[in-house]
Amino acid sequence: xxxxxxxxxxxxxxxxxxxxxxxxxxxxxxxxxxxxxxxxxxxxxxxxxxxxxxxxxxxxxxxxxxxxxxxxxxxxxxxxxxxxxxxxxxxxxxxxxxxxxxxxxxxxxxxxxxxxxxxxxxxxxxxxxxxxxxxxxxxxxxxxxxxxxxxxxxxxxxxxxxxxxxxxxxxxxxxxxxxxxxxxxxxxxxxxxxxxxxxxxxxxxxxxxxxxxxxxxxxxxxxxxxxxxxxxxxxxxxxxxxxxxxxxxxxxxxxxxxxxxxxxxxxxxxxxxxxxxxxxxxxxxxxxxxxxxxxxxxxxxxxxxxxxxxxxxxxxxxxxxxxxxxxxxxxxxxxxxxxxxxxxxxxxxxxxxxxxxxxxxxxxxxxxxxxxxxxxxxxxxxxxxxxxxxxxxxxxxxxxxxxxxxxxxxxxxxxxxxxxxxxxxxxxxxxxxxxxxxxxxxxxxxxxxxxxxxxxxxxxxxxxxxxxxxxxxxxxxxxxxxxxxxxxxxxxxxxxxxxxxxxxxxxxxxxxxxxxxxxxxxxxxxxxxxxxxxxxxxxxxxxxxxxxxxxxxxxxxxxxxxxxxxxxxxxxxxxxxxxxxxxxxxxxxxxxxxxxxxxxxxxxxxxxxxxxxxxxxxxxxxxxxxxxxxxxxxxxxxxxxxxxxxxxxxxxxxxxxxxxxxxxxxxxxxxxxxxxxxxx
Numbered sequence: 001x002x003x004x005x006x007x008x009x010x011x012x013x014x015x016x017x018x019x020x021x022x023x024x025x026x027x028x029x030x031x032x033x034x035x036x037x038x039x040x041x042x043x044x045x046x047x048x049x050x051x052x053x054x055x056x057x058x059x060x061x062x063x064x065x066x067x068x069x070x071x072x073x074x075x076x077x078x079x080x081x082x083x084x085x086x087x088x089x090x091x092x093x094x095x096x097x098x099x100x101x102x103x104x105x106x107x108x109x110x111x112x113x114x115x116x117x118x119x120x121x122x123x124x125x126x127x128x129x130x131x132x133x134x135x136x137x138x139x140x141x142x143x144x145x146x147x148x149x150x151x152x153x154x155x156x157x158x159x160x161x162x163x164x165x166x167x168x169x170x171x172x173x174x175x176x177x178x179x180x181x182x183x184x185x186x187x188x189x190x191x192x193x194x195x196x197x198x199x200x201x202x203x204x205x206x207x208x209x210x211x212x213x214x215x216x217x218x219x220x221x222x223x224x225x226x227x228x229x230x231x232x233x234x235x236x237x238x239x240x241x242x243x244x245x246x247x248x249x250x251x252x253x254x255x256x257x258x259x260x261x262x263x264x265x266x267x268x269x270x271x272x273x274x275x276x277x278x279x280x281x282x283x284x285x286x287x288x289x290x291x292x293x294x295x296x297x298x299x300x301x302x303x304x305x306x307x308x309x310x311x312x313x314x315x316x317x318x319x320x321x322x323x324x325x326x327x328x329x330x331x332x333x334x335x336x337x338x339x340x341x342x343x344x345x346x347x348x349x350x351x352x353x354x355x356x357x358x359x360x361x362x363x364x365x366x367x368x369x370x371x372x373x374x375x376x377x378x379x380x381x382x383x384x385x386x387x388x389x390x391x392x393x394x395x396x397x398x399x400x401x402x403x404x405x406x407x408x409x410x411x412x413x414x415x416x417x418x419x420x421x422x423x424x425x426x427x428x429x430x431x432x433x434x435x436x437x438x439x440x441x442x443x444x445x446x447x448x449x450x451x452x453x454x455x456x457x458x459x460x461x462x463x464x465x466x467x468x469x470x471x472x473x474x475x476x477x478x479x480x481x482x483x484x485x486x487x488x489x490x491x492x493x494x495x496x497x498x499x500x501x502x503x504x505x506x507x508x509x510x511x512x513x514x515x516x517x518x519x520x521x522x523x524x525x526x527x528x529x530x531x532x533x534x535x536x537x538x539x540x541x542x543x544x545x546x547x548x549x550x551x552x553x554x555x556x557x558x559x560x561x562x563x564x565x566x567x568x569x570x571x572x573x574x575x576x577x578x579x580x581x582x583x584x585x586x587x588x589x590x591x592x593x594x595x596x597x598x599x600x601x602x603x604x605x606x607x608x609x610x611x612x613x614x615x616x617x618x619x620x621x622x623x624x625x626x627x628x629x630x631x632x633x634x635x636x637x638x639x640x641x642x643x644x645x646x647x648x649x650x651x652x653x654x655x656x657x658x659x660x661x662x663x664x665x666x667x668x669x670x671x672x673x674x675x676x677x678x679x680x
Contacts, residue, residue: 032069049243057226091206111204112179134163134175309409331379349375525561563609606661
């Protein structure tokens with residue numbers, strides 16, 4: 001590459017950053033019927049070498065362009081009147097250079113002579129004597145041929161296509177035309193009888209350029225830079241080979257560059273100054289960018305170390321930016337969570353949502369810092385406990401409303417679960433301590449009171465025998481004996497609740513016990529209730545006191561009947577089955593956690609009665625607690641004592657208005673023989 005060419009490349013490269021894209025599309029005007037350079041193809045689109053080259057230059061320089069292809073006389077006249085931005089297919093001349101500014105040439109056309117394949121060879125000018133030579137009327141080739149002393153017959157035609165067909169058909173011996181255009185038309189028209197002769201005419205030549213309106217140096221510089229870049233990256237060569245054939249190397253001459261040196265020198269000086277200023281600015285920006293990056297890295301390390309998720313809420317737009325850790329807490333990626341506020345609120349537990357909304361209202365009223373805990377639904381469907389802490393970092397100076405709020409999310413699910421487990425354990429311990437205290441008290445009172453009742457009953461029975469002849473005294477003694485027997489029953493209930501009742505354990509089948517008690521059950525329930533049985537046909541035996549279990553069944557069925565009241569078509573259902581503990585799935589809550597793993601017979605007594613609210617359900621096993629009237633005895637407290645004495649567990653499910661269900665788990669018998677058993 002010559003020194004002038006290298007200088008041009010350097011100047012154009014330095015000038016490139018100063019030119020910006022045009023705000024509106026540039027109007028590029030070209031001749032419509034100049035194949036293969038510019039024409040309208042069969043699809044009605046602009047096409048040709050010059051059109052494709054112009055598009056490449058525009059893409060390289062970031063220019064927006066639109067094409068206007070019409071006859072040459074129209075586009076040339078309008079461009080001279082200043083109506084277009086670029087004239088895309090024009091030959092340079094001294095006269096035209098006074099009216100417009102030209103780019104560097106992108107193609108040079110040279111004249112050539114083409115003959116009929118079957119005609120004589122044309123190697124020298126002397127061979128043209130007497131030959132019929134076709135030219136385009138009033139074209140450059142016509143004017144050139146008539147000035148020569150060839151002694152040939154010059155035959156002008158209106159179009160170049162007519163010239164070609166005249167030679168193809170043998171009506172003319174040769175034609176004079178521009179080499180690239182002629183060879184393209186021969187291929188396009190598929191002519192077989194026209195070949196190129198050895199004569200060429202370099203004097204018939206002109207350079208094709210792009211022209212811009214005079215004074216538009218910035219646009220001209222971009223076009224020149226684009227043409228240069230296309231030559232350097234071989235795009236020009238590819239287009240040339242596609243439309244015109246292989247590119248012949250051409251040298252860029254010094255005189256072609258001289259007219260561009262003055263404006264490029266000014267641009268070079270301006271660009272050099274701008275680059276020096278830009279270098280200082282870039283150094284300062286680079287230093288600030290490094291500091292910002294270091295701060296961001298430190299902040300990121302802090303968040304990663306704390307396992308907290310970060311969020312930044314633009315209140316005005318509703319957009320929330322979140323860190324990957326924020327999404328990871330819920331099992332998502334950032335791409336799976338949009339930036340809207342509604343999506344965040346939609347994942348909050350319904351019971352916790354009012355508190356979150358109330359907290360946002362406090363921030364709108366002036367509160368700056370906040371910290372709250374709530375549950376959010378994870379991708380797996382489970383609820384995660386989140387500690388949300390934040391601060392209002394920007395407010396509207398006129399209204400005081402928050403504009404930007406930032407904060408962190410911390411997953412505190414493990415802590416909350418540990419606290420809940422501790423609360424349940426504490427509640428269980430308190431319940432156990434209460435039951436143990438009541439059991440000790442009840443057992444002691446029942447034991448001593450039962451001894452006194454034994455004495456009272458014995459003496460009353462003796463006095464009854466002595467007073468048999470006195471009816472009034474006998475009736476009074478009968479009342480004393482009846483009351484004492486009821487007090488003895490109450491003592492037995494107290495001992496059962498305390499786990500100190502005396503009873504005999506035998507191997508029995510629970511289905512048979514329920515069947516034997518059916519008649520008593522039918523007489524005990526309300527007339528509006530219907531008794532249903534769903535007993536598993538084959539049950540393993542259990543070790544239990546039959547009378548105590550019969551008391552449990554009777555008590556629970558009578559309670560169910562009273563819960564039904566006057567309700568019509570009510571159902572009391574008794575069900576038996578065999579289960580294996582622990583049950584599959586989550587850990588068994590409540591009383592089942594006390595039972596050892598193994599097989600258990602399950603008896604379930606359910607009703608469709610009034611059910612119990614939570615506050616009543618929490619107290620049903622308290623001694624002498626009743627929602628009906630006082631003086632009903634131990635009731636369910638005694639039932640619980642009997643079940644525990646048998647090594648089982650009792651669970652209750654109830655919803656107000658939907659009935660109650662009592663489930664009693666009794667261990668399957670492991671013994672082979674019956675034997676008496678005293679629980680102490």
